[in-house]
Amino acid sequence: MEAFFVQDPSVSTALNELELTRKYIARMNIQGIACIALAVLVFIAGNSFAGVEIGVVLGLCALIPGIVFLSRAGSRSGAYKSGFKQKVIGAALTRMDSSLSMQPDQGIPEHEFVSSRLFVTEPDRYNAEDLVVGKAGKTGFYFSEVHAEYKTEVRTKNGTRTEWHDILSGIVFCADFNKDFRGFTVVRPQDIGSKLGGWFSKHVFSFGSNDVVELENEAFSKLFITHSTDQVEARYILTPALMERICKLNELCAYTVSLSFIDSRMYIAFPLDRNYFEPPVFTSLLKPGILDHDLNILRFMYNIVKDLDLNTRIWTKQ
DSSP: OHHHHHTSHHHHHHHHHHHHHHHHHHHHHHHHHHHHHHHHHHHHHHHHHTOHHHHHHHHHHHHHHHHHHHHHHHHHHHHHHHHIIIIIIHHHHHHHOTTOEEETTOOOOHHHHHHTTSOSSOOSEEEEEEEEEEEETTEEEEEEEEEEEEEEEEEETTEEEEEEEEEEEEEEEEEEOSSOOSSEEEEEEOOHHHHHHHHHHHHTOOOSSSEEOOOSOHHHHHHEEEEESOHHHHHHHSOHHHHHHHHHHHHTSSSOOEEEEETTEEEEEEEOSSOOSOOOSSSOTTSTTTTHHHHHHHHHHHHHHHHTTTTSOOTTOO
16 A cells, blocks of 8 residues: 555655655754764863863853754754644545544543543543544544553652653544443453452452443453443443454454443554654655555554444444
């Protein structure tokens, strides 16, 4: 797909124009870093052989140009990233489906991330960007990159240190589900904590309105633990066919996904180990395969509707 996509005249023109900007940014960054490194060496040498004052003066002579170079690179970086997302990623989305569009400066809001119940921990720091909105058949969907973190305070002999931990660094996908429901059902990866909580819920005490659901798909139950406000509704949502499709979808991912079904919508969290839709600085945009990761993730997200058969409408859901 990439070779055919890049041959599109408008995309090819955009890539060539952006490549000139990329080269300028890369050159300014390299020159800036080189000047700063030189400033450090000059300061050390000047301080050793001519005194602190001389070392500072000589160091500043190299440092100031370095700051100027980096400032020039920074002043062009925003337009470079925006141009890449609008002209290249935007064109890829339109080619895939004319209903698809990207809003680079927007993302799934924090309150929706929390209300999705995908994760137990609420974030202390939250950022979302690159919102993609569209429709596949009858099913509207959207997704964005999300980086949600929580903090812990660690006491040390020098005081208190704040440490940040990822809740999710990846993509949250949301689609209109093909069935209506009233409560919520959450499907999370199995781990020691979730297994222990599930055992207590089943054998010792109830979590009240959010009990563990026993499902008959053994492969699904080995991967996930399911909580729901309504046991019957959970089974109405998680049909044998859907559980099989979720397992197959999960096989395509490097990390186990989390899902929730709430307000007649389905949310899926995909942990990822890289940031998508960001143009390279020190690698040519014209290099073959440079867009593979971005195009693959776009296709993957678009195909979720088909993979999970969300266009099949049940009874009154149209």
